[in-house]
Amino acid sequence: MKARKAENHSDPLTPLVKVRLHQEIVGQLKDRIVRGDLAPGDRLPPERELADQLRVNRTTVREALHKLESMGLIEIKHGSGIFVKDFLESGSLELARHLLFLDGKLNFEALRNLLQLRRIMVPEICFHAAKNRSDHDLAELERVVFHADDLPMDEKDWRVHNLIARASGNQLFVIFLNSFTALAGDSFKLYFSVERNRRRSARFHAEVYRAIKDRDAAGARKIMTEVLEFAEEETLRALGASNKRGKK
Incomplete structure (x- = not known):
């Protein structure tokens, strides 16, 4: 009987690393916003700078930012920047789980x-x-x-x-x-x-x-x-x- 190729076992694990990083970025920024370290109206660093700070690729940062936007925590204004929102005005029931x-x-x-x-x-x-x-x-x-x-x-x-x-x-x-x-x-x-x-x-x-x-x-x-x-x-x-x- 032929042994299975190793890549058959390792391939499914690759996207899990990406998902974990994306969730960690969401969690880190969410905690800062909820604690008040980042206040409504504060401007976040650009996507490229965030990627450099976090040592991840821009795609992972982009996914995290879109998730935060869907939670009502930030607003992405193309051409202007990324801004913290007042979650007491924009947050939905989904945010409760993260709070x-x-x-x-x-x-x-x-x-x-x-x-x-x-x-x-x-x-x-x-x-x-x-x-x-x-x-x-x-x-x-x-x-x-x-x-x-x-x-x-x-x-x-x-x-x-x-x-x-x-x-x-x-x-x-x-x-x-x-x-x-x-x-x-x-x-x-x-x-x-x-x-x-x-x-x-x-x-x-x-x-x-x-x-x-x-x-x-x-x-x-x-x-x-x-x-x-x-x-x-x-x-x-x-x-x-x-x-x-x-x-x-």
């Missing part, structure tokens, strides 16, 4: 803001689900709440929230929750690693199901608000303790 980590570390305040947003938005989603749910929506919610004990609690909780959002009748509610889960998924795993929190969520699932079944919109909103307030407090406390342990 959560600065210099490779969790941005605790950004996570606090994200959890606060969830605490404000999700009870309203639950309110509309109780008003608008169909019999099919209720049956699907019942199946997950009472007959999906084989699922890990973090996944079960996501499914419950996803079904509630679907029952609201507003597709953007579903997309918002999907985006939130993608952003804060690791914090959910930490929260559900505690047995007390898993038991509390199981009770919450049953309570919110009954409120939605009864079309008690105000009750559903109240239940969701209370559980999210508790979850937010516990998550931030756990992350604070985790950070302290990591510094020892």
Whole structure:
């Protein structure tokens, strides 16, 4: 049997180096902008100068700059230069993921803001689900709440929230929750690693199901608000303790 050529194994790895460099440039400039080291209106060095400073080719720099522009962090004015934008005016939901980590570390305040947003938005989603749910929506919610004990609690909780959002009748509610889960998924795993929190969520699932079944919109909103307030407090406390342990 003939041995395979070595290049068959090495070829797929080549673009990974380029992607990694591109992401590192994005991360470095993003961190400086978010920290305020680069202020709105500041002019970045030209593409060629950035490439020389970073010791990469101009194509890699160009890809990083286009990514930063799509995030609302910079504006490329052809013939004029590259300028930092005010991300509080131009940033989109995509930027939230990048705000959560600065210099490779969790941005605790950004996570606090994200959890606060969830605490404000999700009870309203639950309110509309109780008003608008169909019999099919209720049956699907019942199946997950009472007959999906084989699922890990973090996944079960996501499914419950996803079904509630679907029952609201507003597709953007579903997309918002999907985006939130993608952003804060690791914090959910930490929260559900505690047995007390898993038991509390199981009770919450049953309570919110009954409120939605009864079309008690105000009750559903109240239940969701209370559980999210508790979850937010516990998550931030756990992350604070985790950070302290990591510094020892």
